[in-house]
Amino acid sequence: MTKKPTFDYFIFFILIGLLVISLLAVYSGTGQYTDGQSFHFARRQLIWYIISIAIMIAVAYFDYDLLEKWAIYLYMLGISLLIYVRFFGVERNGSQRWIDLGFMDLQPSELMKIFLVLYLASIYKKVGKERLSFFKSIPLVLKTVIVLGIPFILILRQPDLGSALLIAVAALGLLFMSSIGNKMVACVISVLISGTGLLIYLFTQHEEWITTFLKPHQLGRIYSWINPTEYTMDYGYQLKQAVLGIGAGRFTGAGFNQGYQVQSGRVPEAHTDFIFAVIGEEFGFIGASILIVLYFLLIYRIITIALKTDDLFGVYICVGITTLISFQVFQNIAMTIGLMPVTGIALPFISYGGSALITNMLALGLVQSIYARSKDYMFSSENDLAA
Secondary structure (H helix, E strand, O other): OOOOOOOOHHHHHHHHHHHHHHHHHHHHHOOOOOOOOOOHHHHHHHHHHHHHHHHHHHHHOOOHHHHHHHHHHHHHHHHHHHHHHHHHOEEEOOEEEEEEOOOOEEOHHHHHHHHHHHHHHHHHHHHOOOOOOHHHHHHHHHHHHHHHHHHHHHHHOOOOHHHHHHHHHHHHHHHHHOOOOHHHHHHHHHHHHHHHHHHHHHHHHOHHHHOOOOOHHHHHHHHHHHOHHHHOOOOOHHHHHHHHHHHHHOOOOOOOOOOHHHHOOOOOOOOOOOHHHHHHHHHHHHHHHHHHHHHHHHHHHHHHHHHHOOOHHHHHHHHHHHHHHHHHHHHHHHHHOOOOOOOOOOOOOOOOOHHHHHHHHHHHHHHHHHHHHHHHHHHOOHHHHHO
């Protein structure tokens, strides 16, 4: 007799901490937009959190093993949604990324992150644990490139460079953890380094070639990152104001709802992409450190769950989700303080918005499902397993 699925409350309590930080930051970061309705965005964020947690719990009690067979169909669904949004999606600020569902705007690229992880996990599980030779690794690498390449191009064309890079990083993380040989790993790394060098060369010497796949505003963000002082009045305005706000926060912060840069409206998108600037200015180094510690604990917990499961499909899912969350956190915080170019990647579980939050909670629901069934496998008796 199989035990009922258990629930990892460690992750749940981390989410409660992230919820509190998110509501405080969203409330404070939207004061200049609400026209007297100060709780409007915070209330909506709370509603999205409640819905998302319900989705996470529902997924936790779902047998993730069934997704191994469905992964290809979910991947095809994701591709279909990306094609649909390419022709019929809602366009905002020069980007066509959303499908209007009436009660919310669905961003297919968010769902594609999970679908890609599931499909690649199913592919790698079929290969098994045995380390492949260099030549036997080639078909697996080529298949990964094709599976990644289709959604990557569709997302890049929206344009959404941040999400395209995110799925690419997730795919690479999974590939490096797969059964490909060490020589192939070295080869892939060499290709990536060479490709990066080529992009730098084209960017500095043949900019007209870069414009074929990057929009002017994306190039502007790269320029403002390389030379922020020259673009402080246009593409680098957000970054300058965010850095000023975080610097002004110092150790303890200016206080809740007291940040000058945020409350004066000098930090655009303070409740979404640049929400870390709100935390840094109003809660200072202490508040920012608490947030980062919560992220470290969440990532650590997912890794420990991956180490406990004896199912390769579950391991790969945890690896993919760990990579997705880690890169989002790194990229968002790094772009806010000027270490990386500005992209549209939100801060997981903190930034205002429904699609990203639901997707991240769905991912944690999968982790919870893996945790529950790993506990069964580890501690059930042989008779129970045989039954």
